[in-house]
Every structure is written in structure tokens, then in C-alpha cells.
Amino acid sequence: MGRYVIRRLLQMIPVFFGATLLIFLMVNVMGDPIAGLCGDKACDPSTAAQLKKEFGLDKPVWQQYLTYMGNVFTGDFGTAFNGQKVTELMSAAFPVTIRLTIVAILFEIVIGISLGVVTGLRRGRPVDTVVLMLTLVVIAIPVFVTGLLLQLLLGVEWGVVKPTVQPEAPFNELLIPGLVLASVSLAYVTRLTRTSIAENARADYVRTAIAKGLPRRRVITRHLLRNSLIPVVTFIGTDVGALMGGAIVTERIFNIHGVGYQLYQGILRQSTQTVVGFVTVLVLVFLIANLIVDLLYAVLDPRIRYA
């Protein structure tokens, strides 16, 4: 187990460098960011040159990358064009997005898995058909439609909630955005759980468990569900990274000042420091979430061993 974890951690290093280098190059390909700082006017050349020098943009790209990575390892993620430290932006944005992700993941786990178990055990019955159709509908509708519709109905028409989230973004205000963000994944979780449960319900170990005379409840939770969760856990694990980085649409609709918003603004303003900094952290989150998922396999299925 220990050796496995170390091997996985070592594998992260090249992935980390590769991903950051790619992002760095991509942002650089977009052209000269300083030109966009002066509105429709031309920046006066000497100020532009001075700014380029300050942000290190006058150096060749490889050198910029090396300097940047060197700084990152000392905890300095650089400064965005509005004069704020990128670490400052991160400490404001990540807690908000983490809260949003937690809400979304909870929705996926609670609603998704329970619906999956219910339908998996009642395959072919009306409840199964109804839920399947509903998940199909959810998957088919883009997130921004769901988001705008819920915002309009609940926030404006019926006045049940505030249509937008305050800058502090407390948990209760993140319920609707979290649900919107989770909606598509939630539908996938339901379907994955359903299929997995339906398949394993016919497995030998389940039959044995029933034959031993175990109560139905215990058979389902301890034997059936635990083994059936492996594909679901894989999905949710990778979804953590996707939800954190992919919340741009949801965050814009509900005015959440999280990672998606900072990334969007960073891209619009071509702020290399912001974009690369945030993506670097997201890459790390993704890698770690994947590792945890792999380790969870062993916990869920005793047949899996890591050496």
C-alpha cells in the first residue's frame, strides 16, 4: 500500500509539469496581454514596455516558464493585472468553489445513489422507468438552461430564494447552484448505480448472503451496495475536479465569485499568472482526487489489493 502511494505520487510529477507547461503555452499563444489593458486606445509605448518588463513578458517563453515555476515552488503565484496577488485571489475563490462542490457532491451522493439503489432493485417497474426518463431529460438539457430556468422561477417569479449568491456564499445560498451544477452528474450517478446494482444483485456472493439468512437490509448495504459502488466512486472522484474547474457557467449565472469566475476573467484579460496559477491548483486537485479514488477501491472491495 505504502509503496503504491509513493509510486502514484511520483507519477504525478511529470503530469503536473506537462499540464502546467501546456497551459502556459496556450495562454501565451493568445498574444500580447498588455495591449488589452488600455481600452480601445493604444497604450503608450514606454508604459507598455515598462509593464512588460514588470510582468516578465519581455523574456522568451521558456525563461518565463522557468521563472514562474521557480516562484510557484516558493509559494509565489505572481500578481494579476489588477495588482492583486494570485494567492489572494485563490484564497478568496477556492473556499467558495469548494463549498459549491461539496453541495454538488452531496446532492450526487444522496439523491443519485438512493435513486440508483431504488431503481436498481426494482428494474423494469414503473418507478424505474420514470426515473430513467427523468435522468435522460436532465442529461439532455444543458446546465445553463437548467440554471437560468430555476433562477427565473424560484428567484424572480416565485421569490422563494434570492436569485444570486452573496459574496460570502454561505452554504444555504449555494443549494440551488449546487443542484444545478450537480444535475447532469447526478443523473449519471443514478444510472451507474442502477446498472451496477442490477448486475450484482445476481452475483454469487449476494445469493450466498441471502442463503445464509442475513436480513435483506444488511445484504443490500453491506454486500450489494458496497461492491456496486466502485464505478460510482470512480465517477464521483473524477467529478470533483471537473466540478471545481467546470463551474464557470453556473458561477456566472448565480454570481458566485469562485474559481470559474476568476478563470474566466483571467482568460478574458489574458492574465497568464491567474490562469496558470488556478489551473495548476486544479490539476493538483484532480490528481489527488484520483489517487484517493484508487485507494478507496481497496476499501470497498476486499478482493482488490495494492502492492
Add this chain to the structure above:
Amino acid sequence: MRGATHAKWAAGAVIVALAATACGGGGSGGGGGADGIVSSSWGDPQNPLEPANTNEVQGGKVLDMLMRGLKRYDPKTGEAKNMLAASIDTSDSENFKVTLKDGWTFSNGEKVTAKSFVDAWNYGANLKNNQKNASMFAYIDGFDQIHPKSGSPATDTMSGLKVVDDKTFTVKLNQKFSTWPDTLGYPAFAPLPRAFFDNHAAWLSKPVGNGPYTVDSYTKGSKLSMRKWAGYMGEDKAQNGGIDLKVYTDNNTAYTDLTAGNLDLVDDVPASQLKNVKADLGDRYINTPAGIIQTLAFPYYDAAWNTPNAAKVRKGISRAINRKQITETIFQKTRTPATDWTSPVLGEAGGYKAGLCGDGCDYNPTEAKKLIADGGGIPGGQLKISYNADTGSHKEWVDAVCNSINNALGNDRACVGGPVGTFADFRSQITQSKMSGPFRAGWQMDYPLIQNFLQPLYYTGASSNDGKWTNADFDKLVDQANAETDKAKAVSTFQQAEGVVRDQMAAIPLWYQNGSAGYSTRISNVSLNPFSVPVYDQIKVS
């Protein structure tokens, strides 16, 4: 409707969840009358909030509340009126003597003196400080020393600025510029307290100024609370208790919040909502002219566009554009067809002259076709209008302009749009003179003077002369106008210069842009100034 079915299902789940956590919505609180707080939409300013470093409207909003300079532009007429200046005298249009009014202080108690101005201007002009508006000080003598074309500045002060006593300082310009005092309402010319220089970081996190509001709290990237300052000296005291500027990720979201009653003022109604705005807000929607003109500029560094015949082609293109139809259908009348190269906010006396463009801006497809044929056709055979595709609704109108041209010429391939991914990339292609055809050019005035609509854009080698147009007659007329001490005469000379722009069709004027805003029933007396910034201090809360 599938969407509706889904919404009901989801809404059911949501209501259950909400009931469980006992969370309810509700309107915004806050008192009324003179103490009422107005909440207003905001965008994260692009640059640090320094006066000489703020060149866009989001940062401009804050400075307009926080700072007062020598002059201030009347929010209604745009006329430059004395604010802190008791007088600005000159006998030769080149040397000015500025006298300050008594009794003004910054909100931290420090007196506003001549030094507050001179220090602030020297700071703004100094190349070391990376101020994006540094070129605003370019007319002051000694600017080339403090802001050299290359290398580091030789000095920290401009030789043209001299403090005489606490209330007086003199300014020497490096050229004659009779209307220079009228440029001083620009935020970059605001005075700064010592705190700005002594502890810069602290000032940036909580700016201190001499305006009708003070900064109560500032959470960068999300919210800025401005409160009325009781000790404010000016006539334009705040008529509300304060303004809360809230950063919105998207102007559609802000609009939704306004319609739901969570926000009082949206000063940028999204284009997609313009159709509904009458139904949603009724007469709480304002749409007034702003000092912004949109034009099509041409690359005169490309030899094909720099011929006498090409002027005919440009005029032909101009006449092929159906401005009225485009402003009505695409912009829902938030733009007005342009008939000169300035803006209606200048007023007649300020130099705006409706119809100066003459028949060059009239839509006439047959004449257009003839003119373009006379001029030898479109250089390269196809017109490609470049624009940035990331912000605004540029694609829509560029496509419409091209359609209009194609219809006039009876050729589907005569004009196409040329999108550029990001604004920064678009700008850098322009500054590197890489444009091969016409490109979108927007000009937002710095100060309401006809000079500002002509000299920076068309004068040889001027800072925003992106197309590198050059014309000796035009340059001569502008120099004459700047030296003219009589204001009316200066304006008419500028208009003569504008006539040169017209005859050459140096740039095709498209439309004047309006500022638009919507507000809630809680507030009244809302208006936009010529810079399309809400006049916050006049807003009344009921």
C-alpha cells in the same frame, strides 16, 4: 415542454431542501430617505484604483464618487466647471496659473494644497509608476524627461509644474493649448493626499479622497461600500446615505437581480434584455447619449488603402451601410446613426455638428456601388472587417454592416467579418500595424472637447491614430485651433479640420453610443453623465 417538466421536478426537490434548512428569500433591506443605501452593479476594475491608472468605466465609477479635481464636467451638459479651482488664468494659452479654493480637505483631515496636485501629477506622469493614463500629462512641459520614450526617467518632477504657495501653482505647457483647462476634469488630474505616497498599499486597499463619498469597506473582487462624507466641501453633496457597489460576474445576472428586487441600479443593460426592458422596468429605464462613437478605421500603412481613389471607395462603403436599420434592429435604439466624427454630448457650442458628414453618411446603395466602382473597387476584392469576438455584440453588427454592403453591391462575397479571439489580441494586432482591412474602432472621450475626438485619432503620429492616417492640412488646422484663445473660434477651426477627415473619409463614422441603465422602485432621480457613469450623488432613496 421538456424544460418545464424538468423544472417542476427540480423545483420540488429544491423547495424540500430549502424547507429543511429554513432558508427564505426576501427583498433588500436598508433605510430610506437621506440615509438610504443604494446598491449598484459593478465590475471588477481592470487596474489598481489609482486616478492616473484608471481608464475604464468600472474604476471610473469609484473615482467619480471618491475624488474631485480642479474642474468637474457637469453631469447634464458636460460643461467643464470649476470645482477646486478658484481660477485658471492664462494670457498666452501656454502658461497657466491655477488658484485653489479655500477650505477643501481630504476625508482624513489633510488639507488639499497646490502640492497635493503637483505631487499627484508628477506621480501619474512618472514612467516608473506604470500609470496607464500617463499620456494625459503629455502636454505639460518636462513630460519627455519624466516619461522618456526609452530608458528610465531622468527626473521625478516635471519642470512645467511649480508650486507658488499653498493655494497657487503654475503650469507651463510644451505647446499652445487654449482649451487645456477644460481637460482637467479628467480623473487622472485629481489631487492625492500624502497617505497615497507614504503607505501606498494601505491606500489601495482603502482609498482616501476628497469627494462626496468615503470608502467604508472594500473587498477586492466582490464589494465596495461607499458612504456619504459629512465633511464634504462641494456643492454636489450626496443625497443618499451611500452606495454599495457589488461585483457581478455577468450583466445578465445583475439584470435578473434588479428584476427580483435585490439590486437598485444596473448601469449596463445587457443587449439580450433590451427587448424586454420596457415591459420589465417601464420608465425606470434610461437611455441617454454618451461620449462614445464607433467607427470603422482603415490601415493606411497598407498602400492599397492610401491612394486618392481609395477615398472614393471608403465613401462608397460608408454610403452602403444602412445605419438606421442596424441601430434600430440590432441595438434597439441604444445607438444613434452618426452624422459627424464627434458626439452629441458636446452640444452645438462644444463642436458637435449634426450632418457635417453630409451625403457621405447617407444610405444610398446605388450611389455606393457607383463610388466603389469609380474608385477601382475594393482593394484586394474583398472587405474584411476585423473585430474582437469576446466582448460586446460586435459580431452581430459587423455581420449586419457586411450584409448591408453586400446587398448594395449585389455581391455576397464583397464583405465578411474577421473575428479575433480576444480583445488583447485584437489590440496587439492593431498596435503592430497588422491589419489588412478595415477594423472596428471605438472611441470613448476622455473629456468633452471636440479636440479629444480629433487630435488623438487623426493627428499624424497621435497616440490613438491606429490606422496611421496622416494629412498635412488636418494637422495644420488642429495646431491653429489649439493656439486659438477664443473658444468659439477654436471650435470652428476644429470643425474645419473635421471637414478634412470627411473629405478623405479617414474613418467611417457608424453610430453614437448611448449609456443605458435600469433602476428599482426604491430610488429616483437617476441619470447618467456623458461618460455613461451614473450620477450617484444625486440619487434619492425613498
